Amino acid sequence: MxxxxxxxxxxxxxxxxxxxxxxxxxxxxxxxxxxxxxxxxxxxxxxxxxxxxxxxxxxxxxxxxxxxxxxxxxxxxxxxxxxxxxxxxxxxxxxxxxxxxxxxxxxxxxxxxxxxxxxxxxxxxxxxxxxxxxxxxxxxxxxxxxxxxxxxxxxxxxxxxxxxxxxxxxxxxxxxxxxxxxxxxxxxxxxxxxxxxxxxxxxxxxxxxxxxxxxxxxxxxxxxxxxxxxxxxxxxxxxxxxxxxxxxxxxxxxxxxxxDSLNASVLGPDAAPGTPEFDLFVKEVHREMTTKAGQKCTAIRRILVPDAHVQPVIEAISARLAGTVIGAPDLDGTQMGALVSNAQKRDVLDKAAIIAGEAERVHGDPEAFEVSGADAEKGAFVPPMLFHCADPERAERVHDTEAFGPVSTVMGYRDLDQAMALVNRGGGSLVASVITRDPEVARRVTLGAGAFHGRLYFNNRDSMAEATGHGSPLPHLVHGGPGRAGGGEEMGGIRxxxxxxQRTAIQGSPDILTAITDQWAPGATEIEGPAHPFTRRFGELEIGETFHSGERQVTLDDIEHFAHFTGDTFYAHMDDDAAARNPFFPGRVAHGYLLLSFAAGLFVEPDEGPVLANTGLDGLRFMKPVTAGTRIKVRLTVRKKTRRTPDYGEVRWHVTLTDQDGDKVGEYELHTMNAY
The missing domain is CATH 3.40.605.10 (Aldehyde Dehydrogenase; Chain A, domain 1)
Known part of the structure; x- marks a missing residue:
């Protein structure tokens, strides 16, 4: 060959x-x-x-x-x-x-x-x-x-x-x-x-x-x-x-x-035999033991169940494992293939022998199992092996020995505090899963075991149709864990x-920061555009381009009309005496959302143009109450531009509302989509 x-x-x-x-x-x-x-x-x-x-x-x-x-x-x-x-x-x-x-x-x-x-x-x-x-x-x-x-x-x-x-x-x-x-x-x-x-x-x-x-x-x-x-x-x-x-x-x-990671899965105290959660737990354990023949850094190595449910769990998992077809991976019907090499097979069997010093093997005999379409002696095949540790508190090796294959150990717990102590004996893990429908159990596990795990996976009948599985790292979330698991955090989206x-702290004037980041910083130079910015296309707008509106006076009729029109008749807008008793207001004040609406009226260009849509706003703050008679105006500045498609891009605008005294009364970031 x-x-x-x-x-x-x-x-x-x-x-x-x-x-x-x-x-x-x-x-x-x-x-x-x-x-x-x-x-x-x-x-x-x-x-x-x-x-x-x-x-x-x-x-x-x-x-x-x-x-x-x-x-x-x-x-x-x-x-x-x-x-x-x-x-x-x-x-x-x-x-x-x-x-x-x-x-x-x-x-x-x-x-x-x-x-x-x-x-x-x-x-x-x-x-x-x-x-x-x-x-x-x-x-x-x-x-x-x-x-x-x-x-x-x-x-x-x-x-x-x-x-x-x-x-x-x-x-x-x-x-x-x-x-x-x-x-x-x-x-x-x-x-x-x-x-x-x-x-x-x-x-x-x-x-x-x-x-x-x-x-x-x-x-x-x-x-x-x-x-x-x-x-x-x-x-x-x-x-x-x-x-x-x-x-x-x-x-x-x-x-x-x-x-290395001695990941655990916990059957919640509420997940008794006969519940959807119990069946889900058994399914998850079986999948994690047999997928990739257990050669996954996130596979379940320790199975923690309430003392009363130890035997039903062993029987249910063993029954599923007994029906697992082991064989040549390219054959239809094969559910679990071989380990990656015979060297890996020897290592898994050696580690299983160490675990056997503290736990009884209750399923899977490496000396007697069937393989379809291949020679079990020549290939790197092992059967799924399930162990039971009767005294997990006194055991040591079941908590520090990872057989990187289809090997897992069942152990009982008397209460949730003991379960968390046993889970944390792994010394830092990539993931722990908890099958429970009790929110208080989930909260206690998070507080008790979160510090030892990179990921906590909760599942039950409500989420199982969409859940990704105990052993599935996702690019959106960190993949890693403390201690024994290495202390790293891969993936996690932009993290x-x-x-x-390299993260670098830069210090300087607003103009310096604007030049470095390509995002307008408050206080940086404002650019006067040749026309209203809403009439200019995405590619024409410059960072720092600013529009200053005229003034509009807020009247008592405006406040009352807005209150009745919207249904927002909060006392601060309608009852002068009650508003005056509020430590934040001098008397009746304008609605914040009324000011937001007036701001749009002051800067929006009504004719059809390159602004395609208003997609939202961030960071809305109201800094000073506005009473009837106050005159407000708006400053609109191009803060950031991000091209989204060849045809349009997102513009983020820094919007400031001020009164006749020059004091800020409101501030936010407006998002629009503009034609390129």
């Missing part, structure tokens, strides 16, 4: 395996089919290529251009899924497993592309938070901003998700404007390589934006500095060895880790993008 060569992609070239190459075996047959790795790979050149080519090209793009690039890559990969599925069978993954990996990874690209367009500017600087006024007169301001780091992100990924594991790191990295060197686990790097080839062949990525190492990284980590980032997924021991290297510590190199940027 001719061995396949799983190549690396370095400084724009595909490089075949060479000295130090390792073999890769089919998880189902045990047959060696490929080699990967090359000790002579020029990792220093890869770092320089990423910085000099990839980083420069990405930083020249705006956040929106990078977001559109991610979407285009996702669409391109969507046409290569079938080839990736077929190759993924060699890792022991079923079609359902591969869809989680491949479709999930592509979906993550789509999600970050969408969030980048909706939540980030069409520019090069990401503004974080509000402007801080640092001086009495507002002439000296502060603002936090994020800009891309100038180094390279080194992504060291685990074997279990060769596509999703790569893409969930690449999406925020590339969106931030930083190039990446991807290092997948050797056991499944052939799937990663095929995905990278598709991305490179698409021509959608700038040269140097993504490189690939299929094998060891050599001395790459020793070449990094404070502008680089290491993002690692794998075992706690490997993470510790990497992140504690003197060079990493001395240079304060960012190290994001997602590692994940910030891992690859």
């Amino acid at each position: 001719t061995l396949q060569h799983i190549s690396s992609y370095a400084h724009g070239e595909w490089i075949a395996p060479g000295s130090g190459a390792r073999t890769i075996a089919d998880a189902v047959t045990g047959e060696v089919f490929a080699t990967a790795g090359n000790d002579a790979l020029d990792v220093a050149g890869m770092r320089d290529f990423a910085r000099g080519k990839g980083g420069a090209a990405l930083r020249a793009m705006t956040f929106h251009e990078r977001a559109r690039m991610l979407k285009a890559v996702a669409l391109h990969l969507d046409g290569h899924k079938d080839a990736l599925y077929r190759l993924s069978y060699r890792t022991g993954a079923t079609l359902a497993d591969s869809r989680i990996d491949i479709d999930g990874g592509i979906g993550t690209l789509f999600a970050f592309a969408s969030k980048g367009r909706r939540e980030m500017p069409d520019g090069h600087v990401y503004v974080d938070g509000d402007v801080e006024r640092l001086g009495r007169t507002g002439r000296f301001l502060g603002q936090h901003v994020h800009t891309p780091l100038r180094g390279v992100a080194v992504h060291i990924n685990a074997f279990n998700f060769p596509v999703w594991g790569m893409l969930e790191k690449l999406a925020p990295t590339l969106l931030a404007g930083m190039p990446a060197i991807v290092k997948p686990a050797t056991a499944s790097c052939h799937v990663t390589e095929l995905c990278v080839r598709a991305m490179i062949d698409s021509g959608l990525l700038p040269e140097g934006a993504v490189q690939l190492i299929t094998g060891g990284t050599g001395n790459l980590l020793d070449l990094l500095d404070c502008q680089d980032v290491v993002s690692f997924t794998g075992s706690a021991d490997t993470a510790f060895a990497l992140r504690s290297a003197p060079h990493i510590l001395r240079n304060s190199i960012r190290f994001v880790a997602e590692q 994940g993008v910030k891992h690859y940027m």
Whole structure:
């Protein structure tokens, strides 16, 4: 049989395996089919290529251009899924497993592309938070901003998700404007390589934006500095060895880790046998034990149930596991495939033996189980194994040993306080799930276990039709956890993008901040436009362009008419004596929403024009009561522009209402969509 060569992609070239190459075996047959790795790979050149080519090209793009690039890559990969599925069978993954990996990874690209367009500017600087006024007169301001780091992100990924594991790191990295060197686990790097080839062949990525190492990284980590980032997924021991290297510590190199996790699932005290919640719990546990053959960092390793329900839970889970078809992953009907390698099989069995020292195996005999369409001895097959720990408080190893396969342990609890203490014995986990319909149980779990978990997943009959599952990280929410889980927070929407940027506090005048952020800061220079701003198209408007309205006097008839017309007859607007007794008002005052309506009347241009829609407002505040006889006027300033489509863009306007004394009576940000 001719061995396949799983190549690396370095400084724009595909490089075949060479000295130090390792073999890769089919998880189902045990047959060696490929080699990967090359000790002579020029990792220093890869770092320089990423910085000099990839980083420069990405930083020249705006956040929106990078977001559109991610979407285009996702669409391109969507046409290569079938080839990736077929190759993924060699890792022991079923079609359902591969869809989680491949479709999930592509979906993550789509999600970050969408969030980048909706939540980030069409520019090069990401503004974080509000402007801080640092001086009495507002002439000296502060603002936090994020800009891309100038180094390279080194992504060291685990074997279990060769596509999703790569893409969930690449999406925020590339969106931030930083190039990446991807290092997948050797056991499944052939799937990663095929995905990278598709991305490179698409021509959608700038040269140097993504490189690939299929094998060891050599001395790459020793070449990094404070502008680089290491993002690692794998075992706690490997993470510790990497992140504690003197060079990493001395240079304060960012190290994001997602590692071992003894995740737990808790059956709430209210979820007794016969309830929809009990059935849901059993279904979730079974799914997490068998999906990817339990090779998921978020899989349920510890199953906590009320003491009275231990036996019914064991019986129900065992019954579902007994009906699970184990076999060749490409066969119809197979529900659970093989582990990724025979080495991984040996490790799972060794860890299961450790757990067996404190718990009784109640289902699944690794010496006697059936496999369909494959040889159980040659392939990396194990059965789902369920254990029962009768004394979880005195046990140690069930709380610190992760058998990274279809292995989980049931343990009873007497009350919710004990359940939380046991859950937290995991020492920090990626996720804990609680199946309950009792809001008070959910609140107590959050307060009792939130500090030990990156994610808490609650589910019951009300939410289960839409729930994504205990073990499904989402690009919108952080994926990580404290302590044993590594202390990292991957994804999390724009939070994940910030891992690859530097947050900088800038200080200066309003004009300086406006120039840096491309957002008008209060007090900055106002620009007088050639015409009413509502008559000017998106591309014609300038940041800082300002319109000053004429005055309008607020009368008592206005206040009463508005009250009766809207039904808002609150006493502060209708009863002078009652309003005067209120410490905030001098007497009857105008409605805040009346002022808002009058403001619109003062600045709106009524004729058809480039303003397509008013889409909302933010930050509405009323600062000074307005009584009858007060004259108000409006200042309307272009604060921020974001192009949404080739045809239109969003304009955010800073709106200030003042009275005849020049005092602010109201302020807000108006959003409109304007034709380009």
